[in-house]
Amino acid sequence: xxxxxxxxxxxxxxxxxxxxxxxxxxxxxxxxxxxxxxxxxxxxxxxxxxxxxxxxxxxxxxxxxxxxxxxxxxxxxxxxxxxxxxxxxxxxxxxxxxxxxxxxxxxxxxxxxxxxxxxxxxxxxxxxx
Numbered sequence: 001x002x003x004x005x006x007x008x009x010x011x012x013x014x015x016x017x018x019x020x021x022x023x024x025x026x027x028x029x030x031x032x033x034x035x036x037x038x039x040x041x042x043x044x045x046x047x048x049x050x051x052x053x054x055x056x057x058x059x060x061x062x063x064x065x066x067x068x069x070x071x072x073x074x075x076x077x078x079x080x081x082x083x084x085x086x087x088x089x090x091x092x093x094x095x096x097x098x099x100x101x102x103x104x105x106x107x108x109x110x111x112x113x114x115x116x117x118x119x120x121x122x123x124x125x126x127x128x129x
Contacts, residue, residue, distance in 0.1 A: 009081025
């Protein structure tokens with residue numbers, strides 16, 4: 001790998017641009033260490049998942065630019081972005097990443113609010129009389 005590889009990950013309203021380069025294993029999100037940006041352990045595990053799956057957590061430096069959505073959406077978007085960037089590095093990683101379900105974009109998002117209703121599906125209280 002001669003230069004950095006990049007990929008985009010999306011989830012809900014969150015979009016992350018991931019830049020992968022050879023290094024000692026640091027992960028930076030918006031200029032901060034990922035453990036300070038994502039203080040919850042399960043979100044940190046989401047970000048680490050693709051690197052742990054291909055057993056290369058200490059071989060790559062990851063720089064992530066995250067915009068939109070909330071922290072959970074950004075963490076899951078980062079997971080997809082890192083997995084896609086790893087594919088650009090080597091196609092040999094594909095079977096392991098696919099088996100772990102890291103290459104599928106989660107299509108679920110918030111349903112829109114409908115007119116004449118309180119929320120997307122919730123309705124106002126019905127009164128017969």
